[in-house]
Amino acid sequence: MKRSKKILIVCHCLLNANAKVYPLASCGGVYTQAVGDSVAEGVGLLQLPCPETVYLGINRWGMTREQYDTPHFRESCREMLKPSIAQIKSFANAGYQLIGIIGMDGSPNCGVSRTCMGYSGGEINVEGIVEAQRENLLFSSGKGVFIEVLSTMLDEEQIDIPFTAIDEEA
Numbered sequence: 001m002k003r004s005k006k007i008l009i010v011c012h013c014l015l016n017a018n019a020k021v022y023p024l025a026s027c028g029g030v031y032t033q034a035v036g037d038s039v040a041e042g043v044g045l046l047q048l049p050c051p052e053t054v055y056l057g058i059n060r061w062g063m064t065r066e067q068y069d070t071p072h073f074r075e076s077c078r079e080m081l082k083p084s085i086a087q088i089k090s091f092a093n094a095g096y097q098l099i100g101i102i103g104m105d106g107s108p109n110c111g112v113s114r115t116c117m118g119y120s121g122g123e124i125n126v127e128g129i130v131e132a133q134r135e136n137l138l139f140s141s142g143k144g145v146f147i148e149v150l151s152t153m154l155d156e157e158q159i160d161i162p163f164t165a166i167d168e169e170a
Contacts, residue, residue, distance in 0.1 A: 002042075004041070004042040004043055004044065005095065005096045005097060006041075006042070006043045006044065006096065006097045006099050007043065007044045007045070007046055007088075007091050007096050007097070007098050007099065008035065008038045008043050008044070008045055008046070008099050008100055008101075008102065009045075009046045009048060009084075009088065009098065009100070009101040009102070009161065010034070010035060010045055010046070010047055010048065010101070010102045011048050011050075011101075011102065011103050011104050011107075011110040011146075012047055012048055012049055012050035012053070012110075013031075013050060013104055013107075013110070014030070014031045014034050014035060014047075014102060014104065014166070015030050015031075015035070015045065015047050016029065016030070016047075016050075017029055017030070017031065018058075019050040019052075019053045019058070021052070021060060021061065021062045026168045031166060033166070034102055034166045035102070038099075043099065046084065046087060046088065046091075048081070048084055048146075048150070049080045049081070049084065051068075051073075051076070051077050051080060051109045051110075051145075051146040052068075052109055054076075054080050055073065055076055063108060063119075064108050064116050064117055064118050064119045064137070065108040065109075065111075065115045065116055065117050065142075065144060065145060066117060066118075066119040067108070067119050068108050068109060068144075068145045068146075069145050073145065074145065074149055077109075077145065077146050077149040077150075078149055078153065081146075081149065081150055081153055084150075085153050085154070085157065088154070088157075088159060088161075089157055089159065092159050098159070098161045099161075099162075100161060100162045100163070100164055101150070101161050101162070101163045101164070102163075102164055102165060102166065103144070103147050103163060103164070103165040103166075104165060104166060104168070105165040105166065105167040105168075106139055106167060106168065107144050108144050108145065109144040109145050109146035109147065110144050110146055110147055110165075111142070111143060111144035111147060111165065112143060112144075112147055112163045112164060112165035113141060113142075113143075113165060114139050114140070114141055114142070114165075114167065115139065115140060115141075115142050115143060115144045116137065116138075116139055116144075117137075117138055117139070117140045118136040118137040118138045119136075147163070151163070
């Protein structure tokens, strides 16, 4: 049986842009520019869960890293990552090449080198607050919460996989 024995791990929205907060998706479904070459070369894909959809559902609103960075959300990330970590560990133990993890820069959770910051309060029915929140929004260097938790869990298993990300703003 032909197997490349190569695995690329991708954040959920790279294979399903429908999971992103409306209207942030810049493609209809799959970000083929991020995974197309790997698929054409026969690399297998392991899709991570979408932490935001699992935690808050599809009809959620946009939030920043500060809003997600809570002990409960971090524990939820650990729980939702356990099946993925088990698969990654199984592939690693079977001699597969784990060629990388691709995140989504700018995301409060799946950013690898750039994340979304700027929480300024939760009142949405106060006049002008939405505009003020948009003005406070900024992108800063650093990992998103979910990627931090994933990185920690991989370190605990002594599995070293390089992280990269696509950046829709670039």
